[in-house]
Amino acid sequence: xxxxxxxxxxxxxxxxxxxxAGFSRAVGAEGVFAAGRSPASVARLRAAxxxxxxxxxxxxxxxxxxxxxxxxxxxxxxVLDGLRPRLGPRHVVxxxxxxxxxxxxxxxxxxxxxxxxxSVGNEAGxxxxxxxxxxxxxxxxxxxxxxxxxxxxxxxxxxxxxxxxATDLASCGPALLAAAxxxxxxxxxxxxxxxxxxxxxxxxxxxxxxxSRLVGQGAGLDEVVQxxxxxxxxxxxxxxxxxxxxxAAWHAAFEATADNxxxxxxxxxx
Numbered sequence: 001x002x003x004x005x006x007x008x009x010x011x012x013x014x015x016x017x018x019x020x021a022g023f024s025r026a027v028g029a030e031g032v033f034a035a036g037r038s039p040a041s042v043a044r045l046r047a048a049x050x051x052x053x054x055x056x057x058x059x060x061x062x063x064x065x066x067x068x069x070x071x072x073x074x075x076x077x078x079v080l081d082g083l084r085p086r087l088g089p090r091h092v093v094x095x096x097x098x099x100x101x102x103x104x105x106x107x108x109x110x111x112x113x114x115x116x117x118x119s120v121g122n123e124a125g126x127x128x129x130x131x132x133x134x135x136x137x138x139x140x141x142x143x144x145x146x147x148x149x150x151x152x153x154x155x156x157x158x159x160x161x162x163x164x165x166a167t168d169l170a171s172c173g174p175a176l177l178a179a180a181x182x183x184x185x186x187x188x189x190x191x192x193x194x195x196x197x198x199x200x201x202x203x204x205x206x207x208x209x210x211x212s213r214l215v216g217q218g219a220g221l222d223e224v225v226q227x228x229x230x231x232x233x234x235x236x237x238x239x240x241x242x243x244x245x246x247x248a249a250w251h252a253a254f255e256a257t258a259d260n261x262x263x264x265x266x267x268x269x270x
Contacts, residue, residue: 008064022152
């Protein structure tokens with residue numbers, strides 16, 4: 001059990017709901033408090049975490065020790081203004097915005113801060129989470145947050161300058177891998193393969209499940225490749241043909257995420 005027994009979630013979009021449900025596995029639904037903007041988002045929270053408590057934003061610090069800000073950078077100033085009257089040094093404030101510098105958040109609050117990057121697998125209690133501890137977060141505080149995260153993910157502590165690259169792999173990764181698998185189906189369809197698209201997609205998804213199972217049993221990525229790619233065989237020929245193009249595609253994808261992040265203005269939190 002984590003040293004933190006109560007968690008507050010601000011913002012009840014998909015990420016906020018995922019984290020609220022995940023934290024409820026660690027502290028119980030009665031330890032989860034939330035602030036949402038719309039009746040629809042509150043209704044979704046009540047369905048996802050029936051025992052969670054919904055509060056007005058200014059009341060959240062009275063009940064929650066860890067406060068997770070699942071809002072856009074543009075909304076952070078107003079959210080912090082709403083929390084600040086009752087926000088003190090005992091509160092751990094966690095942002096989920098990769099583009100927000102922790103020193104900026106630390107200047108806006110009295111207590112420890114951290115950055116958390118979830119991934120879509122957290123909805124199913126799996127997948128990576130990335131934790132960037134701020135300067136005022138102690139070793140014990142970091143371990144307490146990791147204990148919360150282990151209830152629904154495999155957490156990794158990273159440095160802030162590793163955030164973009166790590167997020168590409170851990171958070172963007174599931175969507176990028178699914179899109180790559182979809183491109184396999186597209187390529188076979190464009191070649192006129194005598195397969196209905198539904199069957200082609202099912203075959204690719206079984207391939208993803210097989211690779212995931214092997215990795216889950218301890219196989220590394222190279223080992224999975226080597227188990228299938230017999231020298232001189234069809235898989236080896238396919239890998240040789242695709243290698244340069246795949247690498248170039250990933251270079252382009254990761255450059256695009258970096259450009260997109262740089263294009264968004266950082267918030268001024270005051």
